[in-house]
Amino acid sequence: MIVDAKEISESAPVQKATREIYLPPERRKITGGDTTHISAKDFSIYYGEFEAVKRVNADILSKYVTAIIGPSGCGKSTFLRAINRMNDLIPSCHTTGALLFDGEDVYGKFTDEVLLRKKVGMVFQKPNPFPKSIFDNIAYGPRLHGVNDKKKLMEIVERSLRKAAIWDEVCDRLDKNALGLSGGQQQRLCVARTLAVEPEVLLLDEPTSALDPKATAKIEDLIQELRGSYTIMIVTHNMQQASRVSDSTMFFYEGVLVEHATTAQLFTNPKDPMTEDYITGRFS
Amino acid sequence: MNIGTRKILDRSFTAVGIGSIIVMAMALMIVVVPIVTNGIGAVFFTGTIEHRKMLFNEFTRGNSENLSSEVASSERYRTNVYKMLSGFEAELETMAPEKKSEYKAKYSQVRMALQGLLGPLPGDSAPMLTRFKYGQTRWEKAEEKLHDLLYESKWDNSNPDVMSKEYFVSRAIGFEGTSLVKLFPYVKNNLEKMLLPEFTFYWGFITDSSVDSHFFGGIWPEIQGTFFLAVGAMLFAFPLGVVAAVYFTEYAKPGFLNSMLRSANSTLAGVPSIVFGMFGLAFFINTLKVSESKSVIAGALTLAIMILPTIIRAAEEAILAVPKTYREASLSLGSTKWNTIATVILPAALPGILTGGVISLGRAAGETAPIIFTAAVSVGSAIGLADVFSSPTPALSWNIYNLASEHEAASQIRHVQYGMVLALVSIVLLLNLSAIVLRARVSKKLKG
Ligand SMILES: Nc1ncnc2c1ncn2[C@@H]1O[C@H](COP(=O)(O)OP(=O)(O)O)[C@@H](O)[C@H]1O
Ligand SMILES: [Mg+2]
Numbered sequence: 001m002i003v004d005a006k007e008i009s010e011s012a013p014v015q016k017a018t019r020e021i022y023l024p025p026e027r028r029k030i031t032g033g034d035t036t037h038i039s040a041k042d043f044s045i046y047y048g049e050f051e052a053v054k055r056v057n058a059d060i061l062s063k064y065v066t067a068i069i070g071p072s073g074c075g076k077s078t079f080l081r082a083i084n085r086m087n088d089l090i091p092s093c094h095t096t097g098a099l100l101f102d103g104e105d106v107y108g109k110f111t112d113e114v115l116l117r118k119k120v121g122m123v124f125q126k127p128n129p130f131p132k133s134i135f136d137n138i139a140y141g142p143r144l145h146g147v148n149d150k151k152k153l154m155e156i157v158e159r160s161l162r163k164a165a166i167w168d169e170v171c172d173r174l175d176k177n178a179l180g181l182s183g184g185q186q187q188r189l190c191v192a193r194t195l196a197v198e199p200e201v202l203l204l205d206e207p208t209s210a211l212d213p214k215a216t217a218k219i220e221d222l223i224q225e226l227r228g229s230y231t232i233m234i235v236t237h238n239m240q241q242a243s244r245v246s247d248s249t250m251f252f253y254e255g256v257l258v259e260h261a262t263t264a265q266l267f268t269n270p271k272d273p274m275t276e277d278y279i280t281g282r283f284s
Numbered sequence: 285m286n287i288g289t290r291k292i293l294d295r296s297f298t299a300v301g302i303g304s305i306i307v308m309a310m311a312l313m314i315v316v317v318p319i320v321t322n323g324i325g326a327v328f329f330t331g332t333i334e335h336r337k338m339l340f341n342e343f344t345r346g347n348s349e350n351l352s353s354e355v356a357s358s359e360r361y362r363t364n365v366y367k368m369l370s371g372f373e374a375e376l377e378t379m380a381p382e383k384k385s386e387y388k389a390k391y392s393q394v395r396m397a398l399q400g401l402l403g404p405l406p407g408d409s410a411p412m413l414t415r416f417k418y419g420q421t422r423w424e425k426a427e428e429k430l431h432d433l434l435y436e437s438k439w440d441n442s443n444p445d446v447m448s449k450e451y452f453v454s455r456a457i458g459f460e461g462t463s464l465v466k467l468f469p470y471v472k473n474n475l476e477k478m479l480l481p482e483f484t485f486y487w488g489f490i491t492d493s494s495v496d497s498h499f500f501g502g503i504w505p506e507i508q509g510t511f512f513l514a515v516g517a518m519l520f521a522f523p524l525g526v527v528a529a530v531y532f533t534e535y536a537k538p539g540f541l542n543s544m545l546r547s548a549n550s551t552l553a554g555v556p557s558i559v560f561g562m563f564g565l566a567f568f569i570n571t572l573k574v575s576e577s578k579s580v581i582a583g584a585l586t587l588a589i590m591i592l593p594t595i596i597r598a599a600e601e602a603i604l605a606v607p608k609t610y611r612e613a614s615l616s617l618g619s620t621k622w623n624t625i626a627t628v629i630l631p632a633a634l635p636g637i638l639t640g641g642v643i644s645l646g647r648a649a650g651e652t653a654p655i656i657f658t659a660a661v662s663v664g665s666a667i668g669l670a671d672v673f674s675s676p677t678p679a680l681s682w683n684i685y686n687l688a689s690e691h692e693a694a695s696q697i698r699h700v701q702y703g704m705v706l707a708l709v710s711i712v713l714l715l716n717l718s719a720i721v722l723r724a725r726v727s728k729k730l731k732g
Binding site: 084086089091114115117118119121122124126128129130131132140141144145177179190193194197 | 538607608609610611612613614615616617618619620623627628631632729730731
C-alpha cells in the first residue's frame, strides 16, 4: 500500500497537543501541567534527496511517555534522532520545517547541539557502554560537565544506578569493566549513564530489541519508574510494549505521522484505517 | 565435483599449506641459527690472557693480582720462545750473505705470525694501533693463527686449466738445520700455557665502547645510537601521526584535497628509504640547518618522516575500527567532538595505535639508508643526551653494513658483526614482542 505523503499530511488534521492526546484521567494528577516540551512544525528530514520523515506536525508534552510505532524503515529512528541532533553524524542528513525544544529551534543557527544533547539524553537499540569501568561509565557525563569531586561523583553514580534499578546488581563491582555485564544490565547501565547528566528528555530507540523477555520486563518496569520525572520517547516495534508503557502513541508510516493519540485511544479506537490495519497486524 | 575429488583436493591443499609453512620455518632457521650462535659468540667465548690484559689496560676491569700471576706463568713459557728467537737471530748473523737474506725473509714471516699470536715480541717498537698491542684474545682465532705459524700457505698454479689451489707447507721444514726448527713444536705444544684460555662471559660487549674501531671492546655506542635515533624518530612521528590520523578520520571533509592527501600519504609509505636519506640530508641539514652536519636530530627527523605514513595508516585504521556506538554514546551525553575523541575514541583505538607505533619503532631502529647521510658514523663513542643536536652517532644498522663492507679488517672481527646483528634483531624482536604484550594488556582492559 503506497500512500502519497502530501495527501496525508494535508488531509490529516494537524495533531494538536491537547489533553486528549496525552491524558488518561488517572495520570493527570501525577504530572500536573501540560507544557509542550517538543514540537514539530512541518518538520521533514532528508537523507540527501530522500525524504525519510515527511512534514510531521506534533506536540510532545512534558513528563509523559510517548511511544513511536510503525513498520521497519518508516522513519521512527530518524525522527527520534533528530530531536537530539544525532543525525548530525550523517553528512547527507538535513531538515526542513521546525523542531522546537522548549520553544527554541533545535536546528536554529545559534543552537548549541552539545547543550541540547545534555538536556536530551538517548539510549540506543544496542547497549553501548564504554569499555570502561561501571563507575567511569556513569561518571563520564558528570565529569564532562565539570563534576570532579570524588564524593559528589560517587553520589551521582549511586543515585543514577538506583534510578535505573541496577544498583543492587552492580554496587559491589563498580570498578569492573561494564562490558562484563549481561545485555539487559548493560542497557540499564546505559539508562543510568544518561540519567547521570540529568536530562529533561529521555529518547529510547528500541531499547529492548536486543534483550531477552526478562531483561525487557525490567526495562519496562524502569520506564514506569521514570514516568512523570522525565519526558520519555520510546521507539518500539512491539505494540504490547507501546500499550504497556506509554501515555500517547505516534504511528508512522513511510515517513508520515499517520496518527497521534492517547495510547488507549490509538489501540482501541484508531481514527485512521491504516493505523487499524497496522495494530491489528494486517501488515507490518 | 564428486566427493572423492573434493577430498583429494582438500588433502592436497592441506599438504601444500603445511609444506610451505615448513619451508618457511626452515628458511627462517637457516637465517636465524647462525645469527644467534655466532652473535652469542661475541659475548660467550674462550678468551685468552690477552683478552684479560686488554680488559685490564683499556677498561681497568679485572683483578690485577690474578692477572699478574697469570702473566707471570704465561711469561715463563713465552721466555723460551723469545730465547729461541734471539738465538736464531744470533745464528743469522753468522750465516753466509745469500743464505742469510733467504732465511731473513722467512724469519720475518715467522715473527709476524708470532706477533699475531702472542702480541709484541721483545725488541719490537711499541705499536701505534691498539689491535697490535695484544696477541690473540680469542682461543679459536689463536688456533687459526697457530696454523699460520706452523704452515706457509702456497698456491699451486702448475695446471693452467684449473683454478690455482691453496696448499700448505710446513715452515719447520724450511728451517731444517737451524736452531729455530725447535720453535714450531714448542709453540704448538705450549700454546695453551702461553695463552691460558678460559671460558669468558664478556658482558662488556653490550656496555663497552669499542677500542680501535671494533677490534676490541663492545657495541654500546651503536646500541645507544640506535636507541636515540629510534626513540627520537618516535617522539616526532607518533604525536604527529596520531594527530594527522584524527584529522583524516574525524575532521577532514571528503573531497579532492582530502583524497589527494590520503594518496600522498600512501605513496609516501612506499618510497624507498634511501630517498628519505637523501631528502633528510637535503632538507634537514642543508636547508633547515638543524645541525652543522650529520647529527642524531637530523637522523631522527629523517626516520620520523619515513615512519610517519605507517603510523598515520595504523592510527587511522584503529580509529575507524572503534565502534560507531561509542561515539554516539559519548555525543548523546553532551560531549563535544573533541572530548569524544580524547576520552572515548583514542582510548578505544589505543591498542591499534600502539601496535602501529611500536612496529614503526622497530622499523626506525633497523633502517640503514635514511641515516647514512644524516646521522651515522662508523666509529664513535657514546654521546650524551645533550649532544644529540650536534653530534652524529654510530648505530647498529649502519655499523653492521660498515663492518661487512668497508672495515679494513672485517674478516678478523666477524664475531663483532654477528654480535651487532644479534643485538639489532633482539631489539627489534623485543619491540615487536612488547607491542604484542602491550596490545593484549590494553585490549584486555578494554574488554573487561
Ligand atoms: N544513514 C542513512 N542514509 C540514508 N538513508 C537512511 C539512513 N538511515 C536510514 N535511512 C533510510 O531512512 C528510512 C528510515 O529509516 P529509520 O529511521 O532507520 O527507520 P526505522 O527506525 O523506522 O526502522 C529508511 O528508508 C532508511 O533506509
Ligand atoms: Mg530504527
